[in-house]
Amino acid sequence: MPFDLSSALAAREAAGLKRQRICLDSGQGRQIRVADRSYLNFSGNDYLGAAGRPELVQAWQAGLALWGAGSGASPLVTGYSLPHARLEAQLCDWLGVEAALLFSTGFAANQAVIKALLGKDHLQWQDRLNHASLQEAGAASPARMKRFAHNDMTQLRQLLEPKRGLIISEGVFSMDGDQAPLAELVALSQASGNWLMIDDAHGLGVLGAAGRGSLAQQGVAAGQVQILMGTFGKALGCAGAFVAGSRDLVDYLANFAREYVYSTHLPPAQAEAISAAIAWVQQADGAREQLQAHIALFRQGAARLGLTLGDSQTAIQPLLVGESEQALALAQRLRQRGLWVTAIRPPTVPAGQARLRLTLTAAHRREDIVHLLAALEEGWHGR
Structure with missing residues (x-):
């Protein structure tokens, strides 16, 4: 038998690490x-507590009546519709970014960015406590990954090489709940000529003025971070994700990110619900x-x-x-x-x-x- 699944599961259970789905x-x-x-x-x-709010439920129901249950195709075929375009524009207005691109999940968004951008001549610097989606994408890319001790800016400074690639960190760390020193990361990014990517899945909606997230809370302008990823499945109570940055970044990802190009787009009715969630979160x-x-x-x-x-x-x-x-x-x-x-x-x-x-x-x-x-x-x- 080519795959010994039973032994692997038994070993994980013996170590107290086997997971079970809960319905x-x-x-x-x-x-x-x-x-x-x-x-x-x-x-x-x-x-x-947004997931059950009537504004979101009603927006999703209205979207279903207008747009149907699914998008029907990838966004580069016929899957990109007015609710998607309006949501991207709303994100730009809310967060102060040039452009945004929608993804089905935060995992897919992180994979898309890292694998599309980094080549064999690049380097990447990742916080040791980054989410699995970031670290797995980094390991799968041809770029060498250098991991720095959690939030250790001194070690990161020592590891950086000028104009070689991408610094990657979460805004709020998903398992520890602490926050990255964003101003220091920006300073190191600018001094070294490397790009900075922030995954703000757990800060968006919760932190900062109007829920704009970790950057806003720490007084960092969105334009100082080349790549911002956020999700709609946490404080916004829905599902899906986005990547935001320059217009060139979004156009590049729409052409080269396989997770975007070859995936059926999220349903337009879902985009309507997310738009309602953002409107509510801004006032929450x-x-x-x-x-x-x-x-x-x-x-x-x-x-x-x-x-x-x-x-x-x-x-x-x-x-x-x-x-x-x-x-x-x-x-x-x-x-x-x-x-x-x-x-x-x-x-x-x-x-x-x-x-x-x-x-x-x-x-x-x-x-x-x-x-x-x-x-x-x-x-x-x-x-």
């Missing part, structure tokens, strides 16, 4: 249902303030309990546990108390750094955070 009986929200039981949801990325200061209040309450409570959290001021709050078995056991104890929290294990995070990836949202209530802290206190001491 929900409900949509996303403050609460979810699994196997006919309701749980408070502290594992989703719907940071502002109250939701962002509520989220920040929840983050402060949780971190203060965790400090009182002596819990070991990552250095995060964002919706992603990693509770560092250590070994995979301990993280799984703690997650199970929380589920017994009606809290849905996911244990994150290697290879998603480094060995010995298994954690509970707690995510807070504006849809949560104060009493939810208090309940979470009480359950963590009981579950933590029950290890």
Whole structure:
């Protein structure tokens, strides 16, 4: 037999690393249902509680009535329609960029950029904690990848060579919740003559004025970053992604990025829903303030309990546990108390750094955070 799948799965299970899909009986929200039981949801990325908002649902329904269920083709054939064009223009206006290009997922967008841009004569510098979509694309490209220690600008400066390629970082790191020093990255990009790419999947909508993301929050102009990637499946409550930058960049990707050229475009009805989500997010200061209040309450409570959290001021709050078995056991104890929290294990995070990836949202209530802290206190001491 050419592929020994059973042995590979058994080895992963023996190491406490085997994953299982969980089928929900409900949509996303403050609460979810699994196997006919309701749980408070502290594992989703719907940071502002946008996924179930009536504005988005109505926009998607109206889009279905006007445009049908699918796009029917790749965007370079007949799959590019008015809702797509309007959404791209809306992104440019919102974020202050020249041009934007839509993708079906953030994973596809990151693969598209890195594989289309980097050749064998280029170099790439990636933060060691970058998302798998960035690191896998970098490994698949012919360009040599140099990884620098997480947010270590001194090491990055030592590794850089002038005008050789692309510096790549997340804005908010998906497993740790901390933020990249964007002004320093821009300065190093400019001084070395290399381009800078920021993946702001977890900052867009949540941070900065009008939800413009990590760049806006840190006072960095969008024009100082050559490539910005963002997703619609986190704070915007939908699905899909975009890459933004210069008109030449977008035109280049539309011609050379295989993930764009050879994929059926996202449905126009979905683009209508995303447009409604952006309009709502721009005005959602109250939701962002509520989220920040929840983050402060949780971190203060965790400090009182002596819990070991990552250095995060964002919706992603990693509770560092250590070994995979301990993280799984703690997650199970929380589920017994009606809290849905996911244990994150290697290879998603480094060995010995298994954690509970707690995510807070504006849809949560104060009493939810208090309940979470009480359950963590009981579950933590029950290890």
